[in-house]
Amino acid sequence: MTTLRDIALIAGVSGATVSNVLRNRGFVGAETSARVREVAQRLGYRPNPMAQALANGRAPTIAMVFSDLANPFYSMFALEAERAARRRDHFLLVCHAAKPDGTLDTAYLGAVAGRLSGGVLILGSDLGRADLLSAVPNGVPTVLAMWEDAADHPSLPCVTLDFREAGRLAADHLLALGHRRIAVLAGARGDRVSHGARLEGATARLREAGVLGGATLEEDSIGGGHRAAMRLLEAEPRPTAILATNDLLGIGAIQAAGERGLAVPRELSVVGITDIWLAAEMRPALTTVDIDTRRIADASVNALLDLIAEPDALARDALRIVGRPSLVRRASTAQAP
Amino acid sequence: MTTLRDIALIAGVSGATVSNVLRNRGFVGAETSARVREVAQRLGYRPNPMAQALANGRAPTIAMVFSDLANPFYSMFALEAERAARRRDHFLLVCHAAKPDGTLDTAYLGAVAGRLSGGVLILGSDLGRADLLSAVPNGVPTVLAMWEDAADHPSLPCVTLDFREAGRLAADHLLALGHRRIAVLAGARGDRVSHGARLEGATARLREAGVLGGATLEEDSIGGGHRAAMRLLEAEPRPTAILATNDLLGIGAIQAAGERGLAVPRELSVVGITDIWLAAEMRPALTTVDIDTRRIADASVNALLDLIAEPDALARDALRIVGRPSLVRRASTAQAP
DNA sequence: CTGTTAGCGCATTCAG
DNA sequence: CTGAATGCGCTAACAG
Numbered sequence: 001m002t003t004l005r006d007i008a009l010i011a012g013v014s015g016a017t018v019s020n021v022l023r024n025r026g027f028v029g030a031e032t033s034a035r036v037r038e039v040a041q042r043l044g045y046r047p048n049p050m051a052q053a054l055a056n057g058r059a060p061t062i063a064m065v066f067s068d069l070a071n072p073f074y075s076m077f078a079l080e081a082e083r084a085a086r087r088r089d090h091f092l093l094v095c096h097a098a099k100p101d102g103t104l105d106t107a108y109l110g111a112v113a114g115r116l117s118g119g120v121l122i123l124g125s126d127l128g129r130a131d132l133l134s135a136v137p138n139g140v141p142t143v144l145a146m147w148e149d150a151a152d153h154p155s156l157p158c159v160t161l162d163f164r165e166a167g168r169l170a171a172d173h174l175l176a177l178g179h180r181r182i183a184v185l186a187g188a189r190g191d192r193v194s195h196g197a198r199l200e201g202a203t204a205r206l207r208e209a210g211v212l213g214g215a216t217l218e219e220d221s222i223g224g225g226h227r228a229a230m231r232l233l234e235a236e237p238r239p240t241a242i243l244a245t246n247d248l249l250g251i252g253a254i255q256a257a258g259e260r261g262l263a264v265p266r267e268l269s270v271v272g273i274t275d276i277w278l279a280a281e282m283r284p285a286l287t288t289v290d291i292d293t294r295r296i297a298d299a300s301v302n303a304l305l306d307l308i309a310e311p312d313a314l315a316r317d318a319l320r321i322v323g324r325p326s327l328v329r330r331a332s333t334a335q336a337p
Numbered sequence: 338m339t340t341l342r343d344i345a346l347i348a349g350v351s352g353a354t355v356s357n358v359l360r361n362r363g364f365v366g367a368e369t370s371a372r373v374r375e376v377a378q379r380l381g382y383r384p385n386p387m388a389q390a391l392a393n394g395r396a397p398t399i400a401m402v403f404s405d406l407a408n409p410f411y412s413m414f415a416l417e418a419e420r421a422a423r424r425r426d427h428f429l430l431v432c433h434a435a436k437p438d439g440t441l442d443t444a445y446l447g448a449v450a451g452r453l454s455g456g457v458l459i460l461g462s463d464l465g466r467a468d469l470l471s472a473v474p475n476g477v478p479t480v481l482a483m484w485e486d487a488a489d490h491p492s493l494p495c496v497t498l499d500f501r502e503a504g505r506l507a508a509d510h511l512l513a514l515g516h517r518r519i520a521v522l523a524g525a526r527g528d529r530v531s532h533g534a535r536l537e538g539a540t541a542r543l544r545e546a547g548v549l550g551g552a553t554l555e556e557d558s559i560g561g562g563h564r565a566a567m568r569l570l571e572a573e574p575r576p577t578a579i580l581a582t583n584d585l586l587g588i589g590a591i592q593a594a595g596e597r598g599l600a601v602p603r604e605l606s607v608v609g610i611t612d613i614w615l616a617a618e619m620r621p622a623l624t625t626v627d628i629d630t631r632r633i634a635d636a637s638v639n640a641l642l643d644l645i646a647e648p649d650a651l652a653r654d655a656l657r658i659v660g661r662p663s664l665v666r667r668a669s670t671a672q673a674p
Numbered sequence: 675c676t677g678t679t680a681g682c683g684c685a686t687t688c689a690g
Numbered sequence: 691c692t693g694a695a696t697g698c699g700c701t702a703a704c705a706g
Contacts, residue, residue: 001451001476044474044475046447046448046452046474048391048452049448049449049452049453050387050390050391050396050452050453051391053387054385054387054388054391059387060448060453061430061453063428068416069412069415069416069419070409070412070413070416070614072407072409072412074412075406075407075409075411075412075415076407078406078412078431079405079406079407079433082406082431082432082433083433083437086433086445091400091430091432091449091453092430092431093398093428093429093430093431094415094419094429094430094431095419095428096416096419096420096423100420108423110383111383111386111397112386112428114338115383115385115386115387116386116387116397116398116428137381137383138381139338221618222618223618226620252618255619255620258620259620277407278615281558281559281560281589282592283563283592283595283596
């Protein structure tokens with residue numbers, strides 16, 4: 001493992017000079033500079049990020065905390081977050097907040113937060129509010145991403161989108177297609193809605209149009225959407241459309257329709273929210289509301305890095321609404337029958 | 338940020354003593370010990386992993402390098418890898434090997450390998466062989482996971498499974514169901530097969546049974562499977578079964594069958610390989626060969642950590658075949674018509 | 675322009 | 691049983 005000192009010795013200069021050369025600080029003569037570079041090159045020198053971090057008090061990583069990497073949304077987010085981090089010369093540490101048994105692992109967070117990583121990015125949509133606040137040690141730069149209800153977020157800088165608007169768009173689309181019997185399917189954890197804002201946005205719009213929408217709560221997964229839709233489709237009169245607050249639920253609903261022998265979109269329209277990659281890959285492809293995951297991931301990472309660089313860059317309760325949800329028309333919705 | 342020294346000062350002892358207490362080395366008297374602990378507790382002391390790493394020359398992270406986190410297989414693997422790493426007190430750094438333009442990002446790997454992270458875990462199935470060897474700096478503990486062809490792996494410790502056997506199992510299943518016109522759909526990158534061993538295993542078994550199987554190569558994705566199957570299902574006589582070397586391809590094939598108006602599994606059987614979570618969530622659910630991703634992720638991480646702890650723990654070309662592929666019968670396969 | 679001097683926070687000898 | 695000393699690899703003032 002060749003170190004700064006090694007190359008200093010060989011180049012016949014001091015460590016400081018090597019450091020200056022390699023960091024392009026311009027205090028060094030062209031000749032020495034060239035020599036140092038040559039030696040560094042020849043020895044395949046790579047600075048040790050740990051040592052750099054220790055010396056200048058700035059970790060080269062950020063930690064991303066979430067509940068389930070295997071969820072297609074989170075993995076997509078992680079992918080974009082990693083790219084955004086890398087653009088600013090940082091690495092991404094992935095951390096499951098929860099232990100296998102489901103409880104929050106605070107010791108783990110404590111070890112990583114603010115030391116190994118310069119800050120923490122919390123993907124909020126699944127993580128409980130009180131837990132969050134207590135799990136991250138005080139004073140560690142923290143940004144909350146994807147918090148459902150912008151109007152009521154914890155006292156942390158928060159980067160998210162207008163979920164209410166997303167819900168409204170989905171409802172609007174179905175109404176515009178002439179649907180009146182619209183069932184709403186909302187993601188929940190136990191008996192608590194996880195998609196409150198989308199749900200509110202959707203039902204508000206529906207009520208505006210004189211359509212009343214009770215919502216069915218279900219676990220946010222394909223299986224959950226399937227189960228719930230199977231029940232919903234038994235109702236008489238049957239809904240002509242299902243509005244799912246998340247794509248996985250919507251995909252499950254499409255499957256249920258298939259099993260019930262209903263043609264999508266001819267006999268049943270289904271719309272989701274998020275636009276995970278899977279939405280486009282399903283048959284029929286899912287009409288959904290694109291929330292622009294990439295921009296949010298970018299903005300979240302950038303906000304966190306800004307906060308790390310400049311602890312007062314963001315107010316403790318700063319709120320950034322990123323992007324504007326937009327409808328993506330695919331094959332799962334059509335004119336009401 | 339409270340440091341070791343802070344608590345030493347307050348507890349009225351030296352830093353070494355604090356370290357000894359907190360690391361349970363037993364050299365310290367019960368009373369001082371208790372006092373130190375109390376102070377550490379009260380001040381919310383958390384050791385700085387960076388400093389620890391620098392001092393004892395051991396990074397608390399490992400890097401996982403792969404081509405696409407959004408791929409359901411990789412995200413599943415990453416999830417399990419993170420758990421395995423955490424069990425041994427390490428964090429997981431995720432690294433996309435490729436830049437957005439597709440070329441390998443060696444500078445990035447160089448920065449992380451062996452310094453920020455103690456070692457590198459490379460998910461091989463998509464990464465080119467020559468690239469791999471050159472991208473990771475010499476002397477950095479490296480483990481290759483999921484390499485397709487165990488018989489011909491690069492000169493790196495390698496943890497994988499018997500993909501040939503997985504292919505054989507899939508073929509065997511279809512043969513046992515009485516299928517004779519079996520189309521094989523194999524993942525490829527450009528015109529190079531990515532799933533060579535599975536393909537060989539499958540075609541070998543098919544040939545054994547007197548069934549000849551030319552393979553169709555396609556990009557390994559749902560869309561790719563869909564495209565390829567659309568073509569295959571035009572043939573006369575039509576195949577009664579499709580063997581896909583990966584689940585995404587299989588899922589695409591099922592979709593294509595649907596569009597061609599063929600009932601799965603009555604008129605067309607489809608079998609995949611891997612058993613990603615999506616396989617179980619599709620309708621019909623995909624019959625597939627489970628490769629036990631979790632055990633492989635565990636074994637890979639453990640092998641890497643062993644290698645880091647003991648550089649000679651594994652031979653430079655050690656090969657570990659983990660688990661035994663097993664067929665998971667679901668709803669996409671049935672007796673040949 | 676270059677080298678010397680201090681740390682960054684911690685772990686580990688080695689004397690006391 | 692304890693504490694002072696040393697070093698991990700690097701950066702950032704300083705002096706020269």
